[in-house]
Amino acid sequence: MMQGLIKTRTELPEMLVLEILSKLPVKSLTRFRCVCKPWSSSFETPHFITKHHHNNIKNNYLNLLLKRCHGGTRDDIHYFSQLSTEKDQNFRVNHNIHLPFFENFVHGPFIHGPCNGILCLADLGGLGHNVALWNPSTREFKIIPQTTVQRPPGLLDFSTFNSLGFGYDSQTDDFKIVRSVTNYFEENLDEGLMEDWNSQVELYSLKSDSWKEISFTGFYAFASILFNNYVNGFIYCQAVGVDHHILSFDMVNEKFSTSPLPEFGWSLEQYYLELLDFNGLLGAIFYPREGTDKSFDLWVMNGSWTKQFSAESVLGVERPLGFWKNGELFLESSDQELVLFDPSVKELRNLGIHAYKSTMQITAYVESLVPLNGRSEYEECIIRRPVGG
Known part of the structure; x- marks a missing residue:
């Protein structure tokens, strides 16, 4: 008669473990380096580094x-x-x-x-x-x-x-x-x-x-x-x-x-x-040099130049700073505040972050x-x- 339950341990294939780990943030992987030497060594291989980066791009995990x-x-x-x-x-x-x-x-x-x-x-x-x-x-x-x-x-x-x-x-x-x-x-x-x-x-x-x-x-x-x-x-x-x-x-x-x-x-x-990377294609954004009632035209090169969108009469802004997910555009307001503009609904959202004029530069990156x-x-x-x- 069994005196208790027999515990068994299932070993996952190494490739599956690394596939799971490649989807984790860098902060977690830094901690997991201490788990075992094979893991720590695997995190430094070109294959794992590329896999991890591509997973972040695929899932659009952006940092600002x-x-x-x-x-x-x-x-x-x-x-x-x-x-x-x-x-x-x-x-x-x-x-x-x-x-x-x-x-x-x-x-x-x-x-x-x-x-x-x-x-x-x-x-x-x-x-x-x-x-x-x-x-x-x-x-x-x-x-x-x-x-x-x-x-x-x-x-x-x-x-x-x-x-x-x-x-x-x-x-x-x-x-x-x-x-x-x-x-x-x-x-x-x-x-x-x-x-x-x-x-x-x-x-x-x-x-x-x-x-x-x-x-x-x-x-x-x-x-x-x-x-x-x-x-x-x-x-x-x-x-x-x-x-x-x-x-x-x-x-x-x-x-x-x-x-x-x-x-x-x-x-x-x-x-x-300004020339920029817009969803993996070359983009060109034009905006007026004068005034705080701005328009923004975005052109994209995909074999030939085509206009992606045109936003007219955006009030109280100075210059574009960078794109966010779903085509939203970070702007510097005339009050030197960081704002987010959604061209699809023409909505401007104040973010409550200020800086001295023309010193702001924003960067969106994946880990x-x-x-x-x-x-x-x-x-x-x-x-x-x-x-x-």
Whole structure:
């Protein structure tokens, strides 16, 4: 006669266990590294990292990061706010994050990306020498080494970094940064001194952890700083030459090419243009330079340019900041408040988050386990403060 129940343990197949784990947030996976060494090792494999990232994209698990400044000028200390994405919390601030590496630079860092969950931060308000990669999910931070690209002889004491793009090379599994550099010279003429300049383009590879010069002729370009302008292996920016074009950079072939802008019917002297990733396609959003009664036209490239939507007479707003789920658009109001506009019902919702004018930049990203070979936020003295804590 049985004295008690016999307990049995069912072992799940390893592949099924990893499939389940790949659907968990990074915070949970960080804790589960302590469960057993095979799990910890599996979380570092390219297959698991890719599977985990694709699951987050598939389920549209987005996180929100807002860069802002609370001071009385643009030059006060900039910091990041992690916003809640829970439906009932109205995007309230969960954490404020301070990055000491950028605190002594004018305007703080601009965000480029995200790309596979990685953000590229760059000081383009000053001389632009300082660049870092940041994975806010794993809380890893990597300071990019200074360039070793040789400058032409006769250079003045400084060069400026005018634009920057950040993207992913799927062929070599490498993250790359491309930026343009303007070099300034003095020329001796009979009547005195004259300043002259030329441009170089340089590229950083995370795999080699180094910079190199690449060829670039014919255009002067500046990149978007409001939106993520990396789309499906290409970086896009506006090229200014004889005509207005889009300049694209192929992350695999490391080559530039141009394509036309949409014929949106207005002059770029009257309208701002921002290029962005819109649901995996290249998008272009146009909005007026003047007034607080704005219109927003979104065009999308899918073989050819087509107008996605047009929102007219949105009152009391200054500029777009980024798209949210279901095509909703974050905007900066004329009162320097973060607001959310739903084009389908033409509804504007105040979110109660303020910043000094034109310092807000919002980034929506999915979590990622991609390693940077950098250091932890703690080692870089990055401070996260829970709101109310």
